[in-house]
Amino acid sequence: GAGVSQSPRYKVAKRGQDVALRCDPISGHVSLFWYQQALGQGPEFLTYFQNEAQLDKSGLPSDRFFAERPEGSVSTLKIQRTQQEDSAVYLCASSLVAGTSGRGNEQYFGPGTRLTVT
């Protein structure tokens, strides 16, 4: 595909359920990022992968959040025992080279998954 894709686009979960959100980055992109965007706010960083290595997970809000990218391509963000405060849009982004430090490397964003926890 030409861009970053995410699935599902919308997800409704009952409180306490586990959810899995998928991100397909642009083919060949080394870096992959997850962001959380609460209603009416800017995106906030969750985690960063360089190929299959998770180099930064400082933004994950709790140990209920887990992300993986086992083959250095597709990534999955998993949220266990969902809570109402997890309701947000989860954005995935990818970039061609490693990281952004010192390069200003452009991140390409997917359309996001809107998670609603009831």
Add this chain to the structure above:
Amino acid sequence: AQSVTQLDSQVPVFEEAPVELRCNYSSSVSVYLFWYVQYPNQGLQLLLKYLSGSTLVKGINGFEAEFNKSQTSFHLRKPSVHISDTAEYFCAVNSGNKLTFGGGTRVLVKP
């Protein structure tokens, strides 16, 4: 830690009028600055970026921004807006392996 402040949460503007969206950042090191646009139910699209060199940066859709190091600002401007520019705009600063975003400015273009 770096932070980004967008002073205006909402900016109404008439079609064909100019618009300026304000962005201030805090950082103790050299930064790279970005403006993204988000249309309803879509992801973020890069409008422009400042890496180095000329402080006036031109982007897509007629937008431009000026980097001012002494005022730690990176304001976005467009001389004449269209209805299609109605969207939310985010300023962001590169911070290691991530982007730090401002809270966003919603632009509503009125006919």
